[in-house]
Amino acid sequence: MNGYPDWLVWGIIAALGVGTFFLRYSFLGFLGERQLPEWALRYLRYTPVAVLPGLVAPLVLWPAATGGETNPARLVAALAALGVGVATRNTLWAILAGLAGLYLSLWMVG
């Protein structure tokens, strides 16, 4: 992979694997039936919606494939995926809607 030597890619994979395992094993294995304090749970509830939207926003607005220029087809696809995801609460339908939006608008706009 560009920018990372092979050993470092493996290092990232291994560190993520070990780190994720410890998150999964944490309470089952070490902490037992101790409860997390309410404030910590409150922060944890928002980690996915705090990380993923910020990660995806620049990808939608400035896609690398078009040299960073905003692209109507990709905008349509993004809105379709998000909208259907909100409406159906279903990840699969949202992916399909996004792909359909992408290909339909690529085909129409070119």
Add this chain to the structure above:
Amino acid sequence: MSHSAAIRAAYWRGFRHGLPFLLVIVPFGLLFGVAATKAGLDLAQVMGFSIMVIAGAAQFTALQLMGDHAPVILVLAASLAVNLRMAMYSASLTPHFGRAPTWQKALAAYFMVDQSFALAINEYETRPAMSRPEKLAYYAGACSPVCPNWYVATLAGALVGAQIPPEFALDFAVPITFLAMIGPALRTLAHVAAAAVSVIGALVLSFLPSGVGLMIAALAAMVTGAQVELWIARRKAVRQ
């Protein structure tokens, strides 16, 4: 029903309940295989991700930030932050099999994914009389169709990925996958507020080295979500 027959029944009930998730896992795994291959990872590394990490959102996060050449520490921090919810799952499962032998708990932890967790907690609440071996059998059953097929789908994606031409715009499969995970997660006003802060923060701070702006935006978004939740709860309390 004898003891072992009950355990078998629990396993197969979990298996049946897990089957529909194949519809999510297979396309998602395929996409990861394709995207990771396109990003320049070799087959062993792609499979290394899916076998050692088995967590789709975190794998895609790592892939994206590595594509941006973000510093390693930020790749790890962002991906593990996406997985912090697993600690919550772990805490919720502890009353059910916290006293199981260590090897069983380690296996349950390794296979802990959104789907197996959601099914198991729902089942244990519906059938509180289940014994601990039955609960573990149900959990193993729920993991059986889902987790191995994550590896298989990743492998298939990695093998065909290199042959898909750029006209298919598969570069955009990754953003679509993220958005498809975000939509269903926008459950409350607090979630929407957190997501909005995350987006605005990441865009405004995008001049910072890759990954740094995202980290700051994510922290601000977590605080926003928690504060909005508290604020709504207080308003409800005042009205009552």
